[in-house]
Amino acid sequence: MDFWDHIICLDNKFKVIFVAEIIFMSKILIIGAGRSSSSLIDYFLSNAKTHSWHITIADTNKQAVESKISKYQDVAAAVAFDVHNVALRESMIKEADFVVSMLPALMHGEVARDCVRLGKHLATASYVSQDMKDLDKEAKSKNLLLLNECGLDPGIDHASAMKIIHEIQEKGGKVTGFKSFCGGLVAPESNDNPWGYKFSWNPRNVVLAGQGTAQFIENGKLKFIPYNRIYTQIETIKVEGYGNFDAYANRDSIGYKEPYGLTDVSTMLRGTLRMPGYCKAWNVFVKLGLTDDTYKIKNADALTYTDLLESFLPKGNSSVKEKLVAFMGSDINAEVMAKLEYLELFANRPIKLKEGSPAELLQNLLEEKWLLKEGDKDMIVMQHQFEYELKGAHKKLISSLVVIGDDEVHTAMAKTVGLPLAITIKNFLTGKFKLYGVQIPTVKEIYEPMLTELEELGIRFTETEVA
Amino acid sequence: MDFWDHIICLDNKFKVIFVAEIIFMSKILIIGAGRSSSSLIDYFLSNAKTHSWHITIADTNKQAVESKISKYQDVAAAVAFDVHNVALRESMIKEADFVVSMLPALMHGEVARDCVRLGKHLATASYVSQDMKDLDKEAKSKNLLLLNECGLDPGIDHASAMKIIHEIQEKGGKVTGFKSFCGGLVAPESNDNPWGYKFSWNPRNVVLAGQGTAQFIENGKLKFIPYNRIYTQIETIKVEGYGNFDAYANRDSIGYKEPYGLTDVSTMLRGTLRMPGYCKAWNVFVKLGLTDDTYKIKNADALTYTDLLESFLPKGNSSVKEKLVAFMGSDINAEVMAKLEYLELFANRPIKLKEGSPAELLQNLLEEKWLLKEGDKDMIVMQHQFEYELKGAHKKLISSLVVIGDDEVHTAMAKTVGLPLAITIKNFLTGKFKLYGVQIPTVKEIYEPMLTELEELGIRFTETEVA
Numbered sequence: 021m022d023f024w025d026h027i028i029c030l031d032n033k034f035k036v037i038f039v040a041e042i043i044f045m046s047k048i049l050i051i052g053a054g055r056s057s058s059s060l061i062d063y064f065l066s067n068a069k070t071h072s073w074h075i076t077i078a079d080t081n082k083q084a085v086e087s088k089i090s091k092y093q094d095v096a097a098a099v100a101f102d103v104h105n106v107a108l109r110e111s112m113i114k115e116a117d118f119v120v121s122m123l124p125a126l127m128h129g130e131v132a133r134d135c136v137r138l139g140k141h142l143a144t145a146s147y148v149s150q151d152m153k154d155l156d157k158e159a160k161s162k163n164l165l166l167l168n169e170c171g172l173d174p175g176i177d178h179a180s181a182m183k184i185i186h187e188i189q190e191k192g193g194k195v196t197g198f199k200s201f202c203g204g205l206v207a208p209e210s211n212d213n214p215w216g217y218k219f220s221w222n223p224r225n226v227v228l229a230g231q232g233t234a235q236f237i238e239n240g241k242l243k244f245i246p247y248n249r250i251y252t253q254i255e256t257i258k259v260e261g262y263g264n265f266d267a268y269a270n271r272d273s274i275g276y277k278e279p280y281g282l283t284d285v286s287t288m289l290r291g292t293l294r295m296p297g298y299c300k301a302w303n304v305f306v307k308l309g310l311t312d313d314t315y316k317i318k319n320a321d322a323l324t325y326t327d328l329l330e331s332f333l334p335k336g337n338s339s340v341k342e343k344l345v346a347f348m349g350s351d352i353n354a355e356v357m358a359k360l361e362y363l364e365l366f367a368n369r370p371i372k373l374k375e376g377s378p379a380e381l382l383q384n385l386l387e388e389k390w391l392l393k394e395g396d397k398d399m400i401v402m403q404h405q406f407e408y409e410l411k412g413a414h415k416k417l418i419s420s421l422v423v424i425g426d427d428e429v430h431t432a433m434a435k436t437v438g439l440p441l442a443i444t445i446k447n448f449l450t451g452k453f454k455l456y457g458v459q460i461p462t463v464k465e466i467y468e469p470m471l472t473e474l475e476e477l478g479i480r481f482t483e484t485e486v487a
Numbered sequence: 488m489d490f491w492d493h494i495i496c497l498d499n500k501f502k503v504i505f506v507a508e509i510i511f512m513s514k515i516l517i518i519g520a521g522r523s524s525s526s527l528i529d530y531f532l533s534n535a536k537t538h539s540w541h542i543t544i545a546d547t548n549k550q551a552v553e554s555k556i557s558k559y560q561d562v563a564a565a566v567a568f569d570v571h572n573v574a575l576r577e578s579m580i581k582e583a584d585f586v587v588s589m590l591p592a593l594m595h596g597e598v599a600r601d602c603v604r605l606g607k608h609l610a611t612a613s614y615v616s617q618d619m620k621d622l623d624k625e626a627k628s629k630n631l632l633l634l635n636e637c638g639l640d641p642g643i644d645h646a647s648a649m650k651i652i653h654e655i656q657e658k659g660g661k662v663t664g665f666k667s668f669c670g671g672l673v674a675p676e677s678n679d680n681p682w683g684y685k686f687s688w689n690p691r692n693v694v695l696a697g698q699g700t701a702q703f704i705e706n707g708k709l710k711f712i713p714y715n716r717i718y719t720q721i722e723t724i725k726v727e728g729y730g731n732f733d734a735y736a737n738r739d740s741i742g743y744k745e746p747y748g749l750t751d752v753s754t755m756l757r758g759t760l761r762m763p764g765y766c767k768a769w770n771v772f773v774k775l776g777l778t779d780d781t782y783k784i785k786n787a788d789a790l791t792y793t794d795l796l797e798s799f800l801p802k803g804n805s806s807v808k809e810k811l812v813a814f815m816g817s818d819i820n821a822e823v824m825a826k827l828e829y830l831e832l833f834a835n836r837p838i839k840l841k842e843g844s845p846a847e848l849l850q851n852l853l854e855e856k857w858l859l860k861e862g863d864k865d866m867i868v869m870q871h872q873f874e875y876e877l878k879g880a881h882k883k884l885i886s887s888l889v890v891i892g893d894d895e896v897h898t899a900m901a902k903t904v905g906l907p908l909a910i911t912i913k914n915f916l917t918g919k920f921k922l923y924g925v926q927i928p929t930v931k932e933i934y935e936p937m938l939t940e941l942e943e944l945g946i947r948f949t950e951t952e953v954a
Contacts, residue, residue: 233779242798246776248715253801309713312700315739331709334720
């Protein structure tokens with residue numbers, strides 16, 4: 021509702037104007053206050069007064085939330101969240117006007133069904149799931165927003181890519197190829213382990229990354245890369261000022277042809293970035309089977325990580341290290357070996373979990389080895405590569421983003437996941453766009469104000485035309 | 488109830504005996520009359536009169552069932568089965584005393600829950616699922632049998648292995664190693680394609696075989712082989728009179744330590760047999776990703792199988808065949824190439840399905856190429872290898888089974904899957920064993936009469952002591 025709607029001219033002659041300030045208080049419920057939520061929560065808290073928001077933050081760790089909101093008692097409250105308590109979840113959602121789910125993606129379905137049934141808007145940073153799609157029609161009919169893929173990747177990638185695609189199209193150009201890469205990495209100044217990697221987000225997702233089959237289009241042809249060789253078929257991506265990165269294909273790129281309006285593009289690929297050499301080393305785990313999450317190893321705490329490694333190797337009389345070298349053949353070298361040794365894989369390090377899938381046991385080790393230490397800075401790198409035709413000429417445009425975190429809590433990951441979501445929710449609540457049902461930030465009304473505010477906050481792409 | 492219980496001596500002196508013949512009619516419901524059910528159905532039909540059974544056979548194809556039972560109208564009936572019609576399923580189960588589910592394994596859960604609720608016994612040839620385990624307690628409390636893993640593999644393998652394990656133990660011996668292999672193959676006289684393979688059972692299971700991670704114990708150590716290399720880490724198994732076979736590790740062998748009573752065995756492996764060379768060729772599909780069943784390729788009928796193959800290969804300017812050879816490196820040879828060429832993979836053969844996962848598209852091709860033709864005979868091969876210690880000596884015993892089918896309908900597969908199940912149900916109904924809850928044929932009361940009758944029917948193991 022516009023400000024001027026509330027100005028009632030009582031008397032034209034004397035211009036006595038009566039202004040009724042009507043406050044629309046919005047109650048925002050944030051479920052999940054984990055690693056990626058810090059910037060999102062900060063944004064809501066610091067903007068709460070201006071926009072008359074009341075923020076409720078629900079998390080299993082209520083105490084941790086309380087310490088975060090201590091300076092904002094007047095506009096925020098912490099509540100305990102229990103994923104198994106359906107009645108509690110429902111009553112919390114009933115109280116809210118807008119729900120933000122920062123829960124693991126698998127749990128969005130339940131929350132989304134509650135929201136639509138109870139008439140509440142919902143936003144997540146996760147991929148649009150089948151659950152979400154199934155709710156689209158009902159949400160639209162009730163004028164409810166189901167905002168998804170509005171974090172970093174997916175999120176900022178969609179927004180920034182669509183901005184350039186629309187600009188090229190508005191100039192009369194035609195996009196023929198689109199590649200987009202993103203990685204949550206560690207900043208050069210904090211890069212002190214041979215993997216060049218530390219966890220700035222859900223470790224489980226890093227360990228399971230790439231499972232399934234990557235699907236993309238290359239030179240007009242459908243392309244598939246299954247998990248068993250996803251870390252071997254990599255390309256090298258150069259980012260000005262930051263050097264080279266490994267890039268491997270990520271999930272289903274083909275499904276984005278339509279939302280991006282690139283239905284007859286001949287190359288379409290989305291990929292994930294890692295420091296050079298990471299993929300060759302991670303491929304050892306894939307080839308061994310150490311990232312399998314489909315079965316549990318019992319009494320795992322009776323084993324060492326060296327035993328675990330050996331259990332995936334063919335039998336032989338040599339040492340575990342020698343057997344691994346023989347098994348990997350040309351897929352191993354001194355650099356890979358240094359990475360494995362850094363993880364103490366040959367040092368008979370005991371496994372601490374009583375039971376777990378190979379992936380869980382590996383994650384438990386990595387969480388210790390790849391921890392962001394106090395003062396450590398993470399780094400987000402994103403790069404889009406556009407090929408397009410304009411007035412008969414073939415052109416190439418590269419757009420890159422690098423964001424460095426402040427410290428191990430205020431990470432670049434938390435900023436780039438949380439801010440686009442928070443900004444877009446604000447834009448919706450303040451009436452900057454009126455879209456309902458399942459939405460992702462590929463439409464101008466959503467991405468334009470989002471990118472403008474992100475730039476003000478220092479999250480800004482650099483564009484380069486390539487010959 | 489014993490015959491003599493019904494003899495009532497009316498007058499001792501004159502020995503006038505009155506015999507009351509009490510008929511206990513059992514109503515048996517068989518759900519699913521597909522490929523593997525023919526011998527099971529024949530057995531029930533031909534034994535129905537003797538045991539006062541009435542057989543109801545439910546299948547989506549009611550007509551096909553009617554032709555099978557035409558000579559048994561007095562003891563059998565055909566009914567149409569619709570997997571989505573819960574009320575129909577329930578009413579059919581309500582009518583029965585004993586239910587045999589020959590449905591795909593995933594559908595046993597629903598049937599089992601109905602059976603236990605309605606107080607009916609159930610038998611399947613499939614692996615014990617979590618659904619089954621969850622029903623164990625309730626079934627036991629109601630004196631209901633939930634018989635599982637009572638076909639060929641699992642089934643005859645359990646029975647025949649346990650017989651020997653118990654014999655060794657009864658002689659005071661100790662089993663130190665156990666390996667067991669089984670394959671549903673094609674008989675030498677019908678082996679006329681380079682793969683040495685034709686479908687004698689569910690083609691889908693053949694295409695997806697090996698997915699997951701194989702788990703076993705070798706020389707006292709846990710061993711895991713993930714799907715990506717299951718067809719490369721094979722061993723060669725020799726069966727007297729039938730030559731060599733490829734063997735790859737199958738699923739979770741470790742879980743059978745306890746049911747087999749071999750808790751401190753140092754080697755425990757269950758494996759699958761294929762003709763020599765099959766695994767090296769099938770590995771091409773695994774490495775490419777062609778057996779993936781997790782996503783659908785849309786508009787597949789616009790592609791040829793050569794296009795499909797190419798979509799899994801890295802880009803390049805050479806022919807699809809040349810690219811495949813370069814991609815596979817030392818994992819391909821002339822024999823493998825002959826197998827791929829037999830499938831017309833380089834011949835631009837059109838895909839017939841409108842949509843399907845890579846696995847479904849491959850299956851569609853193989854169903855045509857690997858069809859059991861009229862008069863074709865299939866072959867079941869099973870081999871157990873026992874290592875044991877007896878009176879200080881280290882011994883090895885090999886027990887092998889070969890069954891050749893009669894023709895493309897009365898297959899060795901149908902016999903070896905259906906007969907152990909049918910025989911065991913008969914033994915239960917005639918009171919030969921009284922066990923309830925989840926049971927598999929590892930106990931003497933079940934396996935002994937089963938193996939005896941199978942021998943009478945020509946399904947007989949040969950044992951050889953090895954030096």
